Amino acid sequence: MSKGYLAFVFHAHLPFVRHPEHQDSLEENWFYEALTEVYLPWLLVLESLVEDGVDFRLTFSFTPTLLSMLLDPFLQSRYLRRIERLVELAEKEIERTVQQPEFHGLAQLYHRRFLDLRDAFAYRYDRNLVEGFRRFQELGKIELLGSAATHAYLPLLSVNPSAVRAQVQTGIAYGEQVFGRRPEGFWLPECGYCPEVGRMLSDEGIRFTILESHGVTRAEPRPKQGVYAPIYSPSRLVAFGRDPESSRQVWSSVEGYPGDYDYREFYRDIAYDLDIDYLRPYIHRDGIRLDTGIKYYRVTGKTNHKEPYVPQRAENKAEIHAGNFIFNRQKQVEYLASVMDRKPLIVAPYDAELFGHWWYEGPAWANHVVRKLASGEGALRLVTLSEYLEEYPINQVAAPAISSWGYEGFNDVWLNGSNDWIYPHLHRAARLMEKLSDGHSRPGRLAERALAQAKRELFLAQASDWAFMINSGAMTEYATRRTKRHLSRFFRLGEQIQNNTIDENRLRDWEVQDNIFSSLL
């Protein structure tokens, strides 16, 4: 019998990066890499668990921007070309490394891997990975959470309640349309919480959300059970708190598992080691070196010296780390159970993209954890958050605290001297959107299309990713351009709608380019 519960929550998100106007896009490559290294491997792990009769419960959230890209035929088609090019590159690598036994076997492995992924994408899932995940929801193996429409950082939009409501409503509606089920839980982008956002979720019928640890520990009044049991907000929203220990054990760049010396080195891709003429067909068409996904080295140590990657050693280490993770959770739960009046719950949320992309062995580690727990190791049971609430519907009432899971735990990442210029525009745009939508809409199909496109542009401008990138100093130019582009289009559309001067040709271009939620708006 289990002494406690463990709830894994994997949050999958990418910003909407879709550039039909370019023959080759650096930013779209984020999506293609994630397909190869994260989403397809996750699906294959889930498939193997079901095929082997393993009993498990996991929670996933897919943001509507990511879902929209996963379902986009244009991006699907481009990805298929991309993975086929990788198969071809791996074939060339097999030939090139024939005199290098330490790499030759790896090249063969990559070749097989890319072939498997291509076949899974093209044939097993018929390019539709969303349907793959939906199947596991139907089987009761995973619970899917809703999320905001374009991963907006909601606390900084809450001065315009209509903006938050639109993000929440559209995000829920799109998730329901795609997965066929209205979600009970909602993933707050960046775990960004403030009371206004909590009330909005309750108003929309959301039952629970997940907060960074201090969102619960600093609740008012003081929660008796820390983060090891949820609390009810005054508006009846259930707030689960993130367990700091299990977060650190995986996430910390100092202590976390992914830094183990046997794991694959993220930064040593052949794209940066080999001659550019050899690589040219497989990187950006302008010759900019992009990750190919073929990496021959392991972390090895803290210096630049890297030893060849040995898959079996990495696999063994993933299993050891899985056992270690369970052992720690078991000890944690044993202690907590001794001082709590119920079975403790460990909530362990992670960015899904860590698993497979940054941490190549991450899906294997998760696979081992799930299998070990299912076999009875650790006296812990995996649950979904809904299941937990079924068993424990009585919880303490406390108002969750303002919080996020970003650096410093509040709004610092998305609001500072580098990116604060965004918010006056976003707030002004939200006020204009209220006017445009307030029931006095201009009649006619063209005006409806323009209003729908204005909503899309505003949603895209509200994505927290742009402020995040500007703050980090990476991709600043791109993030700035995206913010300005969507705001500019929004205000131009707003003006045209108000003045009844809609430029249909331009509208059509924008509808094709920024086509997010075209099935909904």
Next chain:
Amino acid sequence: MVFAEGLAAQKHSGREAIVEKSRQELKQPPQDSASHQVNPDEAESGWERETEEIQGGDEETKVVLLPVNPHLVYVYWEISARDLEDVSRVFSRLGPRARPLLRFYDTAQANFDSLNSGSWFEVAIALGAGKWYVRLENPASFYCVDLGLRLADGSFHRLARSNPTEMPKTGPSDKLEERYLLVDGNHSPAEVVAAGEGRSEPRSAPSHDVTQVPRGRSHEFGEALRTVPASAELQGREADWPEHSGASGPVLASAEQPGEEVELAVDLGDSPSRLQYHEPEGDGELDRELGRVRPSRAAPAGEMERQIAEFYQQRSWEWVWWAPRAQGREESPAEPKLRADLTELSERSFCTGLSSWQKSS
């Protein structure tokens, strides 16, 4: 957004240099976007480069208050053309005797609708800046801000009032009230009374909100307040974060040196330090490491288990040791479990920004 984080991390990894080299090979200027190679067909069909000018929206005087963290707020304002004319007239008439200000009200609650706030303070600003950061070293719970001018006679002329804003908290609440609610799909929400360990019993259920946010304390603002214009570089804030004791740190399977077998590092030192990966550097280092309790290389699984269990035995004791006494009551020897303050435990092991692998580096 881990993919973008990866790009940030490149700056520290050396890969940026490689990318840069690649660009030099191509004799192309560095750029971080797919801003080139527009499909000629698409270009002909009407794709355009946009001006990226952002124009439009309303023309009202606005001031907006946003919290950054418990000790810093951001205020921005927009002044309508009409108000700007008025302000210009006042300035030309009074000169420096008219001072643009942000007046902060400690509103103590969100539904602030009166000027009769318990306390307020003012921050001088440059009206043309359009935005201002204000550092608050002893913040209240709620604030509301007026943008306005203080005139020569001491009167305050308000241009706009901000949204009321709740400030983030710096630590757990001292309020220990326990009220419970039963919420399930089959019944209306019902308040319940805790009835001892493991049991809670429903009672008649008020459907209204049951938690009151406490009224903020009065503060002496004076020197406890510092402000910075939005254009200034922000320094690290001076919040008192809880000490990050590692007493709850996990046991970690240690990273390996080339050729080593798996080993487990267990630290039972005099302080509850967090266990970390470490790299023994030769036998001398290893010997020094043995000053701590540490299993031998390739320790048998049973021994490893024993030593880990030993660590946890100590750790669980430390968890209890951390816990403050239950407030307002004498602790009896029969109630050791009450000493476990799980909120304190969670706070102590909490580390901000661990949302991704790279963000914490």
